[in-house]
Amino acid sequence: MTQYKLYDLAKVIRSKNSGPFAITLDVLFDNPDIYYKIKNNGLIDKKLISRLYHIPQEMISQIVFYDPALGFKITFARKISSGTSFDTDVYGAQQHAPLGELVIEI
């Protein structure tokens, strides 16, 4: 077992608005072994996302794995909607970093 950052394991790790009131995180792999290991170890759950993103679990609407794309998706409500006062990321395109920093043992 070795420790890796999710950022280093993933082929694609990104964030984006899903409409102006939600942020969606996509993590995609090119190695099915790694994808299924992460899917099956159950580490990616609402509790984890709530901790990484400082949001209550009720704000997380989706955590879904999708095998055809070897990826999973996490969607949660924005505290501030896109492009209004005090938003710092209008497209929501740089909110993946806290998830990427996650250390996983596989």
Place this chain on the structure above:
Amino acid sequence: MKNIKILAPCGILGYGYPKSSFLNGMALKPDAIVVDAGSTDAGPHKLGAGVAIVSQRSYKKDLEIMMVEGAKAGIPIIIGSAGGSGGKVHVEWSLKIIKEIIHEQSLHHLKIAVIWADIPKNIIQDRLHSNKVNPLGLTVKELTKNRLEETSSVVAQMGHEPIVKALEEGADLIICGRAYDPSPFAAVAAYHGLPLSYGYHAGKILECAALCAVPGTTKDCMLGIITQEGFTITPLSDDRVCTPLSVAAHTFYEKDHPYLLHGPGYVLNLEDCKFTQLDEKSVYVTGSKIEKTDPYTIKLEGAIKVGYRTFVVAGVRDAIMISKLEEIEQLAKEQVKNYYSDIPCEDYQIHFMNYGLNAVIGELETNKGLPHEVGIVFEVLAKTQELANTVCGTLRSTLLHYGYDGRKSTAGNLAFPFSPSDIPFGPVYEFSVYHLMEVKDGYEMFPIEYLTL
């Protein structure tokens, strides 16, 4: 086997595309050219202020090639979410550009259909009363009567139905107000009697043009071939390929769920889709499913003005200042608030973003290391532009000369890249309407107007 081909030039009309790729597509004799012009990505300002996402020049440059080549081939051209936000003012802006092209290129014979997507507020108010309007998102604020009245204008995303109708009427150029991005593509499939499931799924991919290819971009052309049994996605540039993984992965893009996609009146289920490599650069997709939703709902979008902004960009290179930057900013803010004790504090707000420290992800930042320089953007949001300018000016001069503890650089704390340093930004908007509204069917709220220019 019946198949129809759709040419998708670029991800947003006005983003640009190589003419060579476009002509590669035209050589394959497509049945329609479809382009999405819209997005809410850039925030509520475009809708609220009634301005476009792209410049008039880039919009015209993209559209001219499409209109000239489309007219030559005698195939329909469909523009989704004209002008970006798809409201009346955005559609009219598009029509002005289209009129210029028609005159310059002698395309007067084109039959034009405009499908409006503006939703009268009285209808929204009535349906709010009967609980037929519901927020789409956990943090959407309540749509009160006041907030609805103050909202600049409301649009709704159309489905494929009115676009099919315009195709049936023989329109050569269809300009849609706000449309669900895949709808214009699905309309072409439906018009030719092919499955809506494949029309919408292909549309979901094609509306971003070559973003699903490797390398991905919104600025290159794609071809979709739809049949009764599935659809094929092919890049039209020799520099790109599609792989099953790249196309499957695109299904994720900017949606809340990877395989359940909610659109006007329908939900698309892609859970059991198969993505197969067809040739060296094309991917064949089967297994997309679609279900009608009951009731039929459409997504409403509207923006409200929340204030006026003035902001300053400045750099800090002094190590002592950087080591206590957030503390100094708070002290400067307090000093400004005290100075303007005659102004009610709810009339304005002050906000600092420290690039290099934590401006992008704020309190989520785990890297606490100090950089050698920091970029500060500070903004004042106020009830009027004049008040924002006033408070921001005082904040700037206060922070510039603030005598914090241990200061060595006593001549000034900020490096301004620009003169003047204070930028009056204008109004700031917020999405006040982001709701689903029940409607009778896909036609009810989207009137079609036919014209020749």
